[in-house]
Amino acid sequence: MTDTTQITAPPRNQWWDVWDQFKTHKGALIGAIFFVLIILGVLFGPWIWGIDATFIDIRSRNQGPSFAHPMGTDQLGRDTFARMMAGGRVSLAVGLTAMALALGLGTLVGVMAGYFKKLDGLLMRTTDLFLALPLLPLLLVIIMLFRDKLNAAFGPEGGIFILMVSAIGATSWMQTARIVRGDVLAIKEREFVLAARSIGTPSRRMITRHILPNVLSPIMVSATLGIANAIITESALSFLGLGFPPDFPTWGRLLFDSVDYLQQYPERVMWPGLAISLTVLSVNYMGDGLRDALDPKIRGR
Amino acid sequence: MFTFTIRRLILTVPTLLFISFVIFMIVKLSPSDPTGNLPLTIPSEVREQIREALGVNKPLIVQYGLWLKQFFWLEPRIYMEHAFGWDLGTAGETRLISYQTRSPVMDLIMQRMPQTLMVVGTAYLVGTLIALPIGIISAYKQYSVFDQIGTLVSMIGFSVPPFFSGVLVIVLFSVMIPSDSYFWLPSIYDTTHEVVDWESFKYQFRQMIMPVMVLALQITAQISRFTRASMLDNLNQDYVRTARAKGLRERTVVLVHVLRNSMIPVVTVIALGIPSIFGGAIITEQVFKVNGLGQLLIIAIQGGDVPTVQTLTFIFAILIVLFNLIADVLYGILDPRIRYD
């Protein structure tokens, strides 16, 4: 023990352990690879694939898959592949941001309610209240209510994006809040929190250092469910005519638009349907794997 | 238990009042206009006149007060009069009137209730009945082929929006299959159909198959996942080992000891899902033309029918609050360890 600076054991981040465990879950690994591929695809695909998603080539409309158009074209001759990528960007962006918002809100409320006894009653009643509000109708009303104001401020796409994300986010944080609160309550009783208190750690650091890292796994799991939920809600809103404008591709929109052509051009339904299902599926499997990987009982030694 | 229930019941009153206010205001403030759906050829003076006739232009707080009174005081009395034949002096009072149909909102809701309950309720039942065994077997045989397939199917069920799966089954069973075939299924739900004999029952059954299955797929997906998780939690408990040590059959161990415990959270989740039956499955109803409460709501929203939207939304809220309460009470009843008092 003479060399005090040299630490022989590698400083191994626990995320590596999580990753090791995650890797052993086959479904999760495949899911993760898929998800990364999809994200890379929609992010960088449009750079590589030269055709613009809004470019109309009216002469080649309603074509089946070919080399020029791997997924065919739509009724105006726009390239479906390009539209799928553009749509994926929006759908995933909606999914990820709405999820992040719901998660942020849910975690904030959950942690506050769980940690500060005084806030608990108030925050949990608020959560109950939100749970008691029938969501879909309210979502519809909210969208009707604010769409135009936001459109005016951020342009039609930006406005509806903000609206969609905040509407979905604001109506789906409650479950997370409840779960997080429950976990925080349990963690608060764990001895290491008491230990930190006996040291004199103030609440702020107590939350960031001890509570939050330990409620991570339910949060992560809600996160994966949240993405799937947001993508699907967006498509349902498209169906009810309240989603993004029709010329603005999202997977939900593309799916909805092509349902009419189910018999003539079944592949048109297939692409967005497949994209949504695969994303949701991979995200769900990832969630399963993450839950296992983040559970120290399973990960243990 | 009893005081707990009473306490919760009392607490629901302010909650509901607050919710009613929120709902009233949100819906009211939305730019929905009762004349929005009239043809363009109707000039604006006429629109204004219609609005005036519908009482849209009164102060908000007056409207809220009136609405509250109608909802909580007038309508219950009217229903009591209907049910018991009393006279409670409701004759001259104006009820909650829908803008679109100019008829009492409550009557509309009552009219829609049967088909929604029939279709969505059956779907919920079927979905639950399918989900439970799937969840139980998946958990018992964790990571088996059955479990993997169950997971896959339920995730697909979770990720396929009903406007897609609905249309898909319609194309498969109503379009591709000739209508004289035995397997042909009607694509449009007949809400006037009455079951009087075996034949009409068969027809009712056939017309329910598709909407019920499309809905049940989603319900199954969710409940089976939940059941599986809950079963897994319990399968590792010590008391299961005790039961085995007693020499009980595997079936008894799982179906009596584990199931009973696992069902406690599942049952409450199922109870919490029941309000959604009344809320209808808006999209599925739309696809199969099961004109239930969901469709009523969506038409009302689109048509700017403010009283209908408010009332319907609020009824959903009441149901949610109520079933939350029921779920909590159920939890206490099912789990002898829980004592709320």
Add this chain to the structure above:
Amino acid sequence: DGHAGERGRAGNVSIIYWQAPSIMNPFLSGGTKDVEAASMVIEPLARYNETGALVPWLVEEIPTTENGGVSEDLTTITWKIKPGITWSDGTPFTSADVKFTADYCMNPDGGCAQVTKFEGVSNVEALDDMTVKVTFDKPTPFPYGPFVGGESPILQAAQFADCTGAAASSCSEQNFNPIGTGPFKVVEFKPNDVITMEANENFREEGKPAFATVTFKGGGDATAAGRAVMETGEFDYAWNLQLAPDVIANMEKGGKGMPVAGFGPLVERIMLNQTNPSADLGPEERSVIRPHPFLGDPAVYKAMSMAIDRPLLVEVGYGKAGKVTCNWVPAPDAFNSTSMTCDKQDIEGAKKMLEDAGWVDSNGNGTRDKDGVELSLLYQTSTNAVRQDFQALIKQWWSEIGIGAELRNIDASVFFGGDAASPDTFQKFYADVEMYANTFNGTDPQSYLANGLCDKAPSPATQWQGENISRFCNEEFDALHKQLAETAGIEARAEIGKKLNDIIVQNGGMIPLVHRGRLSAHANSLGGVVLNVWDSELWNVADWYRKP
């Protein structure tokens, strides 16, 4: 075949409307679905046939100046009711019912959606049981507003006596189940869902209707309705299938039914803003002060029109249910001007025209400009898949001739909602061009043509109400319209109408695109369907029968 025979011989007929009827009283709702559902039960004195011609319905003949039914000074019209007509409850149909109907709708507290039909009516009197005289407060060359067409049917005075004025909306029993003279009567009305009807045993025509019962289903979407008629054969008649042409074509292959199209005066057009909508101006000035920075230049709006490939638009958007048109009023036929053609796209010609007028791309940014004014415009419309396709296509064509366009779409309920507080209504027109379709009721376009009058322009002073959306203003037009209002005789009126149409199109009030028809579908086995766009589609439901 099933043409003739006893009443009710053909069993049930099923009709699907993807918009569900919410009420059976057209006076309380102007919705087409409601008007048409009601038309099977309650009837007007006269209605339009499929060609747009007036036909007597509950009266002996159509009153005209020739037969003396319309007074020489054009201020009164006298209807003579056919004898022997009874309501479905067996009581006789009299002039008192007609007079009651007028009173009902003209009551200011009733919120009658059809008051425009009674515009200018100063008095309605029952001269005797069979005669009704309508007096107008000024000479009315086209006096066929009240009691004509599906929107103005006759209500039974006895049934609605207690439902006038403010009480109108509380009479849900009456509103759902009006007693009528039509071929059917309501058995059960489920608002926004299903109407069940049965044949009216007191119907005036022997052996009609052929069907004993009607199932009138509402709700869903156009695709499902079309599919139910043409593919699965579950329904006999589907209304207004606003679907992509290839979808319709594919459904037709199902072999169970066929689409039918009819053309009224509905025109999809691009309105050109005559005022300056610049966002830099205050709300009191925006879309009020004239002129527009460049849309007043004939070269610009003509080039814009030439760049459009209308046949392609028809093919992409409407198929059978659309025709190329260059006119504002393409129907009825008599009013359809033939002085312009526009069915050829001419990109080169358009470019040249702009070039000649001095619009060149001097700064190389892709859009032409002149004197520092860029040819770039804001193009708005309501949210609707076909319109967005049109927008995309037209934007591409315009960009080919060097006109830039920014697209915008607004939710239909806002766009057409008429909310004076919203900046996005089509009436405010805070854009350079906007696209929508408009039409008029009946066959006489006089009041429709009034939408081009200077003083009908929406402005802050009128709370943005008014139908002259493009703020077109032309002295010649105003004068000519005045002349129309004083002219009787269909031919003379048509001549003036065409001229008015030409003035507005040629002076850049609008760019008409597609003359839209209505497309419905009926089962192959359903006979007697005559699609009528001038009146209720179900106008002749009494004549429908089942082909063997």
Add this chain to the structure above:
Amino acid sequence: MPDGPAPVQEPVLDVRGLKTVFKTRSGEVHAVNDVSFDVRPGELLGVVGESGSGKSVTMMSLIGLLPSPPADIRGGQVLFEGKDLLHTDADTLRGVRGGRIGFVFQDPMTSLNPVFTVGFQIMEPLRKHMGMTKAQARVRSVELLELVGIPDASRRLKDYPHQFSGGMRQRVMIAIALACDPKVLIADEPTTALDVTIQAQILELVKDLREKLGMAIIWITHDLGVIAGIADRVMVMYGGQVVEQAPTRELFGNPQHPYTRALLETIPTVRGERPEKLNVIEGQPPILGAAPIACPFRDRCQYRFERCNKENPPRFPAGPGHDAACFYDFNAGGPRGA
């Protein structure tokens, strides 16, 4: 205290060469290695060893209570009433389980099903194994509860486990295990979770019951004090193996395995001498990764020598009814000769 049973009696349960392996993600865990022992009727066999030494796994392997996977019983025989329990059909095994062999688990808080009444849980094996009617079973359950010292038994049948205290729950567990008059009762650390005063109650009860019912008892614990009080014979386990076995007095008086010795030395007492400093066994218990090829205790052993690293010592006889798995002969004071 009865001094060692008559050796002529046939064992009721005879375990020979039991091997149990767990297959886990990170490789195999050899939890039980070649464990052999027997119990005779009326005898109380104490099993001690530190946590993870394989005590519970051994006992659960006997009656097929280990879930498989991950558990895999690799070999051995468990002779009970003339049958090999490792190789009988599931039905017979179930008949033995709960019928002929009763089991009491460590944690009384979680071992009872929380949603069934205590009565239901006691009556279950009675109805299953003894074919009793409900009424008969109820009478018998009341008897059983009274036997284990629960006052007001007939009323408490209707109560749920959470309405009982820990000690009472453990009594209920014992009542369940005794329900069908088992020949063998296996108690896996039944008092570890209880307070000393309650533990004393339970120990008193077991002594009583053994005298009354005359069954064989296998009593697992890691508290040598408990063993000293009730066991006739003791078996010490370490690292998945039996390292020493002897009659109780013999073991405490003349331990023959370094682990046993060290263990006896580390334990503080409330009555005996109070040493200034506690003795410790340095080091950590072994990891049971692979089948042992050397003595599992070698790393912590003071008497270790070359051979210990190469061979796994077999159980050498060390006195009457006494054997120890160690190459060091304490009687002789040196390594065992070849």
Add this chain to the structure above:
Amino acid sequence: MLDEQKQPLVRVDKLKMHFPIYGGLLRRRTGEVKAVDGISFDIYEGETLGLVGESGCGKSTVGRSVLRLYEVTDGSVTIDGRDIAHAPPEELRQMRTQMQMIFQDPQASLNPRMKVSEIIGEPLREHRAGSAADRRERVLELMDQVGLNRDFANRYPHEFSGGQRQRIGIARALALNPKFIVCDEPIAALDVSIQAQVVNLLEELQDQLGLTYLFISHDLSMVRHIADRVAVMYLGRIVELAPRDALYHEPLHPYTKALLSAVPEPDPSIEEKVERIILTGDVPSPSNPPTGCNFCTRCPAVMDICKRDEPEFREVLPGRFVACHHFNDIT
């Protein structure tokens, strides 16, 4: 240990800790769990006071209240001359450096997501300014002190065995050089062979650093080993407090007697001779303790007065305190 010159470092006076129970329609306070119900004791500098009793009798609650991890209901706690029970937050925070705690469950008391070095370094981070390098140096020093290999600094708690984890907990408690440490059953979760290691370590540290311990345990034999004086708790009260040898040799209170007699002896020859006092029944609920003496429901020597009057906790022999009516006459 009855060295009168020695000053008490910790002085607990009539400490009460009642947890409220809410119930009824309005969630009113309907009662309270009297987890600690008026106890007093002193701990002298450098001494170890053992606190024993059955599960649920309030031992942990005492330990936590003394460190003011709970807001006490009544009574006072003075440590090193400063009133802990009523100190304002900032002062309390500073005083925390003087008093630390070691916990029962070495697994639960370490944040599973922090590295060992972070765990041990946390108190330093909270209370000592200083560079990261200084801190690290101190952490390694502490690890040496408790016998942990320095190489383990970057590992996570789950990579350690129970005994090692407890050493981490001890190192954390030592980080700020406290005077007083509350050990709340520090060995209960450990295996017998490991327990001795930890106890020895605690003793060594006490000698080296002059620490004062409140050693909570239900293991009477371990307490006998480590404590100088022992307090026996029953249902929220201390029933007996005495120097170690005296207590084990000759317990005075009937409960102490029963408790001691219940401890099994790992020696069959002694075990045979032990006279067991088997207590009947269960411990009453602390929310509804019996009137009079707490122990009267189970006491083998119960008298009438026990059911009426609460016995006073007083010194019956020099240095020996008992709360029992049997000792009423002794003054």
